Amino acid sequence: MSSSSEAAAEVTAVLRSLRGVWDEPTVDEFDHAMQAGWHARVDGASDELVLAAVLHDVGRSPLLPGPEPHDRIAREWLTPRFGARVGWLAGAHVAAKRFLADTESGYAAGLSETSVDSLAHQGGAGGVDAAWTTHPWWPDAVRLRRYDDAAKVVGAPGMEIGEIGILAGRIADRSAVERRSRGVPW
Numbered sequence: 001m002s003s004s005s006e007a008a009a010e011v012t013a014v015l016r017s018l019r020g021v022w023d024e025p026t027v028d029e030f031d032h033a034m035q036a037g038w039h040a041r042v043d044g045a046s047d048e049l050v051l052a053a054v055l056h057d058v059g060r061s062p063l064l065p066g067p068e069p070h071d072r073i074a075r076e077w078l079t080p081r082f083g084a085r086v087g088w089l090a091g092a093h094v095a096a097k098r099f100l101a102d103t104e105s106g107y108a109a110g111l112s113e114t115s116v117d118s119l120a121h122q123g124g125a126g127g128v129d130a131a132w133t134t135h136p137w138w139p140d141a142v143r144l145r146r147y148d149d150a151a152k153v154v155g156a157p158g159m160e161i162g163e164i165g166i167l168a169g170r171i172a173d174r175s176a177v178e179r180r181s182r183g184v185p186w
């Protein structure tokens with residue numbers, strides 16, 4: 001199997017495993033992922049940002065059990081498959097929430113109840129390491145966070161799983177070429 005068809009199959013399987021996984025009361029993690037991708041597409045996000053938006057909560061998949069916080073699982077699962085940018089962006093979604101809750105008036109008040117609860121366990125508003133906020137990809141991490149927050153609406157439009165498989169394959173191929181040219185694992 002080529003890296004692109006493997007990546008498409010893995011992403012499809014991991015997304016399907018999110019059906020019936022509930023973090024928010026309004027949408028399950030499958031619909032949440034599809035809606036987050038849809039918001040990214042509508043916003044004109046790059047392929048990498050769209051894929052990171054779709055897969056930012058992949059750490060909640062029962063196929064990827066791990067003791068780590070879910071943002072870290074996402075980063076570690078995505079990076080070797082789709083490159084550092086996709087992994088980093090997905091892994092930044094909790095940091096971006098803490099940052100926005102601290103710096104943007106009204107942001108925390110607009111969060112879902114579940115998200116407010118989890119914020120407390122994630123260290124609360126602020127205190128985000130400058131390694132995140134000074135990173136050149138940080139503005140895209142903040143965009144992803146807004147797609148995440150908006151992707152919790154019953155019956156809202158979402159991306160199609162087939163479209164995401166194609167996108168994942170394309171990015172996996174690009175990432176493999178880049179890795180080979182730099183002679184690094186990812």
Ligand SMILES: [Fe+2]
Nearest residue numbers: 032056057148
């Ligand atoms: Fe999310």
